[in-house]
Amino acid sequence: MNTLDHFLFGLYPYIAFVVFVLGSLIRFDRDQYTWKSDSSQMLKMGQLRWGSNLFHIGVLFLFFGHTVGMLTPHFVYEHFISAGDKQLMAMISGGIAGLLGFVGVTILLHRRLTEPRIRINSKTSDIVLLVMLWLQLALGLATVPLSGQHLDGSMMMKLAGWAQAIVTFQPGAAELLNEAGFVFKAHMFLGLSIFFLFPFTRLVHVWSGFASVGYLMRPYQVVRSRRLNVPAGQNQPRQPGAGV
Numbered sequence: 001m002n003t004l005d006h007f008l009f010g011l012y013p014y015i016a017f018v019v020f021v022l023g024s025l026i027r028f029d030r031d032q033y034t035w036k037s038d039s040s041q042m043l044k045m046g047q048l049r050w051g052s053n054l055f056h057i058g059v060l061f062l063f064f065g066h067t068v069g070m071l072t073p074h075f076v077y078e079h080f081i082s083a084g085d086k087q088l089m090a091m092i093s094g095g096i097a098g099l100l101g102f103v104g105v106t107i108l109l110h111r112r113l114t115e116p117r118i119r120i121n122s123k124t125s126d127i128v129l130l131v132m133l134w135l136q137l138a139l140g141l142a143t144v145p146l147s148g149q150h151l152d153g154s155m156m157m158k159l160a161g162w163a164q165a166i167v168t169f170q171p172g173a174a175e176l177l178n179e180a181g182f183v184f185k186a187h188m189f190l191g192l193s194i195f196f197l198f199p200f201t202r203l204v205h206v207w208s209g210f211a212s213v214g215y216l217m218r219p220y221q222v223v224r225s226r227r228l229n230v231p232a233g234q235n236q237p238r239q240p241g242a243g244v
Contacts, residue, residue: 008189010174013166016196023199024207035204051107058101059133062140065094070163083153090156095144102137109134129201132194139187146183159184 028035069090074083081089109130112118147155158176165173177185198204 005177005185006174008174009162009177009185012189013192016192020195020198024204027199027204028207035208048108048111051104051111053104054100055104055108055133058097058099058104058137061097062094062101065090065097070160071167072160073164074157074160083157084151085153087147087153087156088151091144091147095141098137098140098144102134102141105130105133105137125197125201129194129197129203132190132197136187136190136194139183139190142183143187146181155180155184159188 069086077086109127112122112127112130150156158180162173162176164170165176177188194203198206
């Protein structure tokens with residue numbers, strides 16, 4: 001393992017996570033008016049519905065799938081499913097979700113680059129973010145056939161071991177990726193970079209989506225009507241438009 005691998009997969013994950021959390025908190029505290037998705041729906045609906053729905057369905061499934069799959073220790077599920085079967089299930093479900101997300105982000109990127117009104121109102125960060133998401137999903141799809149070369153689940157176990165070592169602050173996490181190919185490493189590095197850039201882009205609105213679940217547990221608001229009590233001897237207020 002060289003120094004670059006040690007930095008990218010041993011230190012950079014912590015740098016990206018710190019920037020992700022602190023950057024989001026600072027932006028929420030200082031620039032709440034920029035805390036939004038900056039939707040271009042009002043400029044032109046066009047392909048937005050198909051692109052947005054496909055992208056969000058695919059990406060949300062991949063996010064939760066990666067989180068559960070990578071961070072769940074092997075002993076939790078080894079009595080129910082083998083590592084090889086788990087990897088096969090991940091290849092099939094992740095491949096389908098990745099394809100949906102890839103088609104969706106391709107539509108969104110094409111729309112943002114080719115529609116003049118949307119292009120002129122787009123920030124540089126909007127286009128850079130979509131390009132990064134496009135590349136990330138493309139790399140993720142490229143890992144599916146490569147994972148087929150390790151159907152025993154060995155590579156998946158090493159990748160999951162790396163993720164679990166990072167979140168539990170264990171030393172030597174980067175060494176677990178010595179045998180991982182370039183596509184796997186590029187996919188992981190780009191994913192970390194998206195988290196690093198998260199607070200500086202429109203992605204911050206994702207926090208609001210998760211926070212909205214809290215509204216389900218809020219008590220109902222009781223709204224009572226209040227009649228206008230006019231003291232005796234005073235005239236009732238005239239209604240607008242009433243005759244003289």
